[in-house]
Amino acid sequence: MTAVADGPVTAFEDNDLKPVGFGRMLRKEDPRLIRGRGRFVDDVQLNGMLHLAILRAPMAHARIVSIDTSAASAHPKVKLVVTGAMLAEQGMAWMPTLSNDVQAVLATDKVRFQGQEVAFVVAEDRYSARDALELIDVEYEMLAPVIDARTALDPSAPVIRDDLEGKTDNHCFDWQTGDAAATEAVFASADVVVSQDIVYPRVHPAPMETCGAVADYDAVEGKLTLWSTSQAPHAHRTLYAIVAGLPEHKIRVISPDIGGGFGNKVPIYPGYVHAIVGSLLTGKPVKWMEDRSENLTSTGFARDYIMRGEIAATKDGKILAIRTHVLADHGAFNGTATPVKFPAGFFGVFTGSYDIKAAFAKMTAVYTNKAPGGVAYACSFRITEAVYLVERIVDCLAQELAMDPVELRIKNFIRPEQFPYTSKTGWTYDSGNYERTLREALRIAGYDELRKEQVERRARGELMGIGVACFTEAVGAGPRKDMDILGLGMADGCELRIHPTGKAVVRLSVQSQGQGHETTFAQIVAEEIGIPPADIEVVHGDTDQTPFGLGTYGSRSTPVSGAAAALVARKVRDKARLIASGMLEVSVADLEWVKGSFHVKGDPTKSVTIADIAFRAYGAGDLPEGLEGGLEAQICYNPENLTYPNGAYICVVDVDPGTAQVTVRRFIAVDDCGTRINPMIIEGQVHGGLTDGVGMALMEIIAFDEMGNCLGGSLMDYLIPTALEVPDWETGFTVTPSPHHPIGAKGIGESATVGSPPAIVNAVIDALKPYGVRHADMPLTPSRVWDAMQGHPTPPI
Amino acid sequence: MTVNDAEVTREIEGRLLLVHFLRDHLGLTGTHWGCDTSNCGTCVVWMDGEPVKSCTVLAAMAGGHEVRTVEGLEQDGQLDPVQQGFMQCHGLQCGFCTPGMLMTARALLDRNPNPTEQEIREAISGQICRCTGYATIVRSVQWAAAEEAGTRTTIPAEGA
Numbered sequence: 001m002t003a004v005a006d007g008p009v010t011a012f013e014d015n016d017l018k019p020v021g022f023g024r025m026l027r028k029e030d031p032r033l034i035r036g037r038g039r040f041v042d043d044v045q046l047n048g049m050l051h052l053a054i055l056r057a058p059m060a061h062a063r064i065v066s067i068d069t070s071a072a073s074a075h076p077k078v079k080l081v082v083t084g085a086m087l088a089e090q091g092m093a094w095m096p097t098l099s100n101d102v103q104a105v106l107a108t109d110k111v112r113f114q115g116q117e118v119a120f121v122v123a124e125d126r127y128s129a130r131d132a133l134e135l136i137d138v139e140y141e142m143l144a145p146v147i148d149a150r151t152a153l154d155p156s157a158p159v160i161r162d163d164l165e166g167k168t169d170n171h172c173f174d175w176q177t178g179d180a181a182a183t184e185a186v187f188a189s190a191d192v193v194v195s196q197d198i199v200y201p202r203v204h205p206a207p208m209e210t211c212g213a214v215a216d217y218d219a220v221e222g223k224l225t226l227w228s229t230s231q232a233p234h235a236h237r238t239l240y241a242i243v244a245g246l247p248e249h250k251i252r253v254i255s256p257d258i259g260g261g262f263g264n265k266v267p268i269y270p271g272y273v274h275a276i277v278g279s280l281l282t283g284k285p286v287k288w289m290e291d292r293s294e295n296l297t298s299t300g301f302a303r304d305y306i307m308r309g310e311i312a313a314t315k316d317g318k319i320l321a322i323r324t325h326v327l328a329d330h331g332a333f334n335g336t337a338t339p340v341k342f343p344a345g346f347f348g349v350f351t352g353s354y355d356i357k358a359a360f361a362k363m364t365a366v367y368t369n370k371a372p373g374g375v376a377y378a379c380s381f382r383i384t385e386a387v388y389l390v391e392r393i394v395d396c397l398a399q400e401l402a403m404d405p406v407e408l409r410i411k412n413f414i415r416p417e418q419f420p421y422t423s424k425t426g427w428t429y430d431s432g433n434y435e436r437t438l439r440e441a442l443r444i445a446g447y448d449e450l451r452k453e454q455v456e457r458r459a460r461g462e463l464m465g466i467g468v469a470c471f472t473e474a475v476g477a478g479p480r481k482d483m484d485i486l487g488l489g490m491a492d493g494c495e496l497r498i499h500p501t502g503k504a505v506v507r508l509s510v511q512s513q514g515q516g517h518e519t520t521f522a523q524i525v526a527e528e529i530g531i532p533p534a535d536i537e538v539v540h541g542d543t544d545q546t547p548f549g550l551g552t553y554g555s556r557s558t559p560v561s562g563a564a565a566a567l568v569a570r571k572v573r574d575k576a577r578l579i580a581s582g583m584l585e586v587s588v589a590d591l592e593w594v595k596g597s598f599h600v601k602g603d604p605t606k607s608v609t610i611a612d613i614a615f616r617a618y619g620a621g622d623l624p625e626g627l628e629g630g631l632e633a634q635i636c637y638n639p640e641n642l643t644y645p646n647g648a649y650i651c652v653v654d655v656d657p658g659t660a661q662v663t664v665r666r667f668i669a670v671d672d673c674g675t676r677i678n679p680m681i682i683e684g685q686v687h688g689g690l691t692d693g694v695g696m697a698l699m700e701i702i703a704f705d706e707m708g709n710c711l712g713g714s715l716m717d718y719l720i721p722t723a724l725e726v727p728d729w730e731t732g733f734t735v736t737p738s739p740h741h742p743i744g745a746k747g748i749g750e751s752a753t754v755g756s757p758p759a760i761v762n763a764v765i766d767a768l769k770p771y772g773v774r775h776a777d778m779p780l781t782p783s784r785v786w787d788a789m790q791g792h793p794t795p796p797i
Numbered sequence: 798m799t800v801n802d803a804e805v806t807r808e809i810e811g812r813l814l815l816v817h818f819l820r821d822h823l824g825l826t827g828t829h830w831g832c833d834t835s836n837c838g839t840c841v842v843w844m845d846g847e848p849v850k851s852c853t854v855l856a857a858m859a860g861g862h863e864v865r866t867v868e869g870l871e872q873d874g875q876l877d878p879v880q881q882g883f884m885q886c887h888g889l890q891c892g893f894c895t896p897g898m899l900m901t902a903r904a905l906l907d908r909n910p911n912p913t914e915q916e917i918r919e920a921i922s923g924q925i926c927r928c929t930g931y932a933t934i935v936r937s938v939q940w941a942a943a944e945e946a947g948t949r950t951t952i953p954a955e956g957a
């Protein structure tokens with residue numbers, strides 16, 4: 001920690017006791033979690049509950065010839081075996097994805113990726129359900145798989161999606177943004193053009209808790225209760241109503257404590273639907289909990305963008321234009337969880353933090369025989385890919401111009417007075433002061449000293465690298481005029497009720513997977529209404545108890561729901577003011593609000609607290625003319641714009657010249673997320689994202705062999721950083737509030753995941769300068785770094 | 798076996814894993830399960846005072862031994878200092894890895910009351926946390942170590 005970071009870390013500040021406000025506050029969710037008394041989906045135990053296990057395809061592409069379930073059905077502990085053919089009879093073999101494609105609930109005709117759901121078994125216990133899977137006999141006819149996205153559109157490539165009417169190729173969609181002609185004109189006359197192929201490989205969010213559900217259908221009430229690992233319980237409920245034809249008010253989705261999400265728990269997976277079908281058919285509660293290999297091989301992956309970046313500049317380093325072509329691998333079904341009008345997510349912000357003349361991006365997305373997904377792992381709807389592209393290509397330009405990467409960036413930043421700034425691809429950045437943020441990072445890092453040290457070390461033959469990345473995010477989806485998911489606008493509801501004794505309950509539409517909503521949202525309401533956070537109960541994650549909203553992903557909780565919480569509290573305060581004017585017998589204009597109470601202007605002795613007002617609102621005695629009793633309000637907040645948090649990251653690495661092993665020695669992260677509600681929680685969000693960055697940059701990859709066998713299907717093969725691979729993080733911050741957010745806050749949950757991979761890769765490439773390396777693709781494992789040092793960058797996967 | 802000091806006897810299948818015995822049979826759901834390959838450490842409990850991955854121990858093998866889980870860390874209504882440390886230093890986010898981390902941390906401090914940062918990192922290196930980035934976990938353990946050191950010096954003072 002440094003002087004500008006979040007304060008002493010060993011001191012205990014219990015501002016639970018403070019009446020109000022933002023600041024470091026210990027989390028309200030921790031007392032149960034540190035006692036082992038959290039309630040996760042797998043902790044749900046119901047009377048008579050059965051267990052579900054899924055039979056999955058062992059190969060990537062094959063036709064199903066026959067399935068024999070007789071031996072499994074005969075198992076004494078098995079209650080139900082279901083195949084795709086059985087679901088097809090009910091018209092339930094296919095379901096819509098969040099991108100308006102369809103996905104098989106159970107395969108009927110073909111299997112299209114290794115790990116695809118082929119049948120499921122419901123049995124009396126976990127182990128028997130698994131045993132019975134072994135008894136199902138499936139005959140497959142092997143088909144050639146399409147694994148490399150680069151060959152997916154070859155005329156000879158087998159057609160994966162022959163389930164779609166008239167489909168004769170593996171094309172998924174095309175997308176473009178910016179001005180092709182204007183960009184070409186700038187490129188044609190530029191002094192310097194640099195172009196680089198850059199792959200952002202397929203990775204996986206792999207939250208520590210895998211996905212799962214417990215479905216409990218009560219036939220008498222006609223009501224389905226579903227505990228599930230969902231980041232978006234309301235959106236899921238609406239989709240279940242549409243798919244399963246159950247009335248929406250008879251579905252209750254509960255997301256209890258969730259063991260990490262990172263976008264992995266946004267889509268609806270076939271397993272959730274299986275649990276529902278299992279409960280409907282058996283009349284018993286049914287639990288499905290996937291194992292780790294199922295999680296890694298079949299649920300939402302992230303990235304898989306094959307990019308060519310091009311940058312045009314003047315000789316003295318003024319960036320003029322950026323252009324990119326992307327080949328996007330979407331797997332076997334387009335299961336991307338993204339606003340409908342944004343099939344490439346928010347990749348359009350690939351112009352980054354720079355003020356340039358022209359930009360253009362063109363994308364082709366294809367189907368391959370791999371698991372579906374794409375938008376996950378804290379990517380802010382593909383901003384990870386965009387930021388990696390721009391921050392890598394800017395470094396390539398710096399190398400070409402022999403310019404310091406810091407100097408090049410500062411020269412091209414959007415300047416503070418240019419905000420709100422509309423980018424060449426049409427995004428309106430709300431606020432920022434990029435140079436100030438970067439200078440803070442340079443100060444903490446001691447950048448000039450580091451460069452000196454690097455010179456000395458190089459002279460000794462040591463490989464030290466310093467990498468810089470400056471990012472701008474666009475989070476808080478989103479304005480409903482532009483953004484919806486399957487027709488559901490991306491607004492969020494919030495309800496606040498002050499009880500007669502002045503305690504409160506606030507009900508959110510978003511859902512926490514570790515972000516600490518029970519704390520942060522209590523603080524937001526506390527700040528506005530003037531009662532201690534300890535007196536505010538936060539209810540979330542249960543569709544029967546909370547207003548409608550689209551859930552937590554894409555760093556949207558604080559930008560959207562946080563705004564809703566502040567505004568609903570202001571609405572309550574407005575009503576409280578009217579009641580106070582009656583109680584104090586003065587006009588509203590003569591009242592002054594001082595956190596927690598109204599008093600008569602000029603006479604602070606005449607005052608009433610929120611608790612006094614609440615008691616009057618529900619109690620005996622008259623209220624001002626025309627005012628209803630009660631002290632509560634609700635709101636549905638539609639954000640007018642996204643928020644644009646930014647940051648400047650500096651990474652210092654050492655590369656062992658003998659083994660090519662990369663060690664992250666230091667990492668300095670300075671973030672600007674506007675107004676800071678709970679600095680402790682913000683710091684935690686940043687730390688987690690930085691660790692993801694080390695994972696992606698150096699270790700993590702979901703690769704496949706040529707037959708489509710997943711090579712990252714367990715935690716032995718899919719390497720996630722432990723405490724030994726990451727340094728002690730150095731964080732700092734600047735504060736540039738969002739002008740349109742009621743409390744000036746921006747999202748922070750994904751900033752570090754977005755910003756850290758390019759900083760680390762830039763550092764490694766900088767370390768390899770003596771070898772003349774300009775680029776190497778992630779993950780920078782020792783073998784890839786070694787290859788790069790030998791002048792043969794490993795062909796990207 | 799004894800679990801958190803209580804004698805437990807059950808008729809079980811030979812292949813039942815300790816993690817499932819604790820969770821499904823005894824309802825001690827504080828111990829979690831997160832992988833198939835003994836890599837994640839969300840399942841760490843103690844057997845005879847030593848941290849073990851309960852997904853890698855057959856319940857039958859724990860017969861006759863003393864098992865302690867996160868539910869057994871709190872003593873007489875008093876949180877263990879490592880539990881307090883995790884709260885104080887934001888050593889948890891989603892809380893899924895936390896029970897395993899707490900058990901390892903407690904065992905570490907019992908062996909080594911004043912560990913260095915590197916020793917703490919090594920102690921928890923068989924466990925994965927996807928949320929915190931580990932620095933706050935390290936600080937949490939350091940907080941507990943300092944708290945315990947502090948307690949040792951203040952007890953005589955209070956007693957005097």
Ligand code: FES
Binds near residue numbers: 836838841850
């Ligand atoms: S469950 Fe992962 S190590 Fe035990």
Ligand code: FES
Binds near residue numbers: 208888894929
């Ligand atoms: S707190 Fe979520 S995995 Fe550690």
